[in-house]
Amino acid sequence: MNEHIDRRAFVSKAWKGGVALIGLAGAWTSWDLLRPRRGPGGGEVRTVAADVVPEGGVVEVTAARAYLTRVGDEIVAISEKCPHLGCRVPFCEQSGQFECPCHGSVFNRLGEYREGPTPRGMDRHPVRIEDGVIFVDTARVEAGPDKGAPETIDEPPAGPSCAGEH
Ligand code: FES
Known part of the structure; x- marks a missing residue:
């Protein structure tokens, strides 16, 4: 038993x-x-090859919650989080600018301020290139460009806004 x-x-x-x-x-x-896949730097996210980021274009890297864009030889990583109240800001291909769907803030391709209630341009992350691959340090956030600062690229809207208002 x-x-x-x-x-x-x-x-x-x-x-x-x-x-x-x-x-x-x-x-x-x-x-x-x-x-998220981390690179050798700990807070870094391994993203894409540098030559994948075209001049004048934007590549979204969802693992880093960021966008990559290029100005000449420089790669810039832009946080997708709006500096106003934190909404995800999509890139509008037809206008060539970032347009926040929440309260209408608009930024140029470098995340520099154009209009809306945001207190500054879009925040950025440091980037590092190793063996041709871009690593984005998502643990570090650099405040976006000042709201009143002049735009450093001469790229007016390329077409109508995705929101149909700008
Ligand atoms: S959260 Fe983007 S404009 Fe308000």
Whole structure:
């Protein structure tokens, strides 16, 4: 009788242990798939090859929650978070500018202020290029350009706003 109870208790514990292991394995796999890929700098996110970022264009890097753009030889990483109240700011291909859908702030391709309630231009992250690959340091945020500062690129809107208002 006692042996029967011991066997039942053992099977029950083994079953619970197996279920717990399967749960842990699933959680580990999910975390491993979803976590941002970090570069050798710890807070850095490995992104794309530098030659993928075209002059005059913008590349979104969702793992870094940032955009990459180029001015000559310089690569600039722009945080996608609006400095006003934190909405994600999409890049409007047809106008060639960033347009915040929440309260209408507009920024040029470098994230410099154009209009709206934002207190400054879009914030930036330091970048580093190693073996032709861009690493974005998402742990460090540099405040965007001053609201009153002149734009450093001469790129007026290329077409109508995605919001249809600018
Ligand atoms: S959050 Fe972007 S303008 Fe308000």
